[in-house]
Amino acid sequence: GAGVSQSPRYKVAKRGQDVALRCDPISGHVSLFWYQQALGQGPEFLTYFQNEAQLDKSGLPSDRFFAERPEGSVSTLKIQRTQQEDSAVYLCASIGPADNNYGYTFGSGTRLTVV
Amino acid sequence: KNQVEQSPQSLIILEGKNCTLQCNYTVSPFSNLRWYKQDTGRGPVSLTIMTFSENTKSNGRYTATLDADTKQSSLHITASQLSDSASYICVVPSSGGYNKLIFGAGTRLAVHP
Numbered sequence: 001g002a003g004v005s006q007s008p009r010y011k012v013a014k015r016g017q018d019v020a021l022r023c024d025p026i027s028g029h030v031s032l033f034w035y036q037q038a039l040g041q042g043p044e045f046l047t048y049f050q051n052e053a054q055l056d057k058s059g060l061p062s063d064r065f066f067a068e069r070p071e072g073s074v075s076t077l078k079i080q081r082t083q084q085e086d087s088a089v090y091l092c093a094s095i096g097p098a099d100n101n102y103g104y105t106f107g108s109g110t111r112l113t114v115v
Numbered sequence: 116k117n118q119v120e121q122s123p124q125s126l127i128i129l130e131g132k133n134c135t136l137q138c139n140y141t142v143s144p145f146s147n148l149r150w151y152k153q154d155t156g157r158g159p160v161s162l163t164i165m166t167f168s169e170n171t172k173s174n175g176r177y178t179a180t181l182d183a184d185t186k187q188s189s190l191h192i193t194a195s196q197l198s199d200s201a202s203y204i205c206v207v208p209s210s211g212g213y214n215k216l217i218f219g220a221g222t223r224l225a226v227h228p
Binding site: 004033040041042044045048091104106108109 | 119156158159160161204209214215216217218219220221223
């Protein structure tokens with residue numbers, strides 16, 4: 001596609017529910033990032049993939065957070081047993097192999113509200 | 116402590132006026148600094164990217180400056196328009212490589228008619 005696509009755009013989950021957030025990066029983009037953006041704050045790094053390999057997951061807040069990219073394209077961020085503090089916008093971004101350091105393209109994000 | 120600090124936190128200006136947003140960073144080593152615009156409900160979009168050797172860079176009505184010695188940057192918006200209402204975020208790549216970005220909290224700009 002022309003850009004990074006994320007779904008759903010909005011998700012309301014009851015506390016304790018599991019959720020799965022999807023990211024479709026730009027076709028052919030090797031690097032994929034997930035960021036978490038709390039209300040009124042800048043995005044914070046969660047995890048990074050190069051193709052299907054998860055090279056850095058140091059930003060994941062707890063073991064309830066899990067991300068995968070099994071075929072090196074679409075990625076899913078899963079949050080188990082959601083808690084209110086998980087409420088945030090989850091942004092996905094990708095960088096292509098021909099891009100230099102600067103070629104970040106962000107999706108519009110998934111706004112997760114845990115009630 | 117956040118490695119990228121921005122000020123002011125929020126700003127209201129009248130349409131047609133100019134404004135300047137500030138960014139201080141402590142990330143080291145430094146490779147480049149970026150300013151992003153984030154409209155409500157959208158992902159951030161890059162406005163400018165400056166390497167340590169660049170002092171100023173313009174993109175239309177947006178002009179960014181960089182002082183790598185004092186680790187300060189500014190974003191100047193000229194002749195503001197209503198569509199400039201957004202959050203402006205200063206971003207610096209971390210020292211760990213592979214383009215991991217460190218974001219400031221942003222300045223929320225509101226342009227009023």
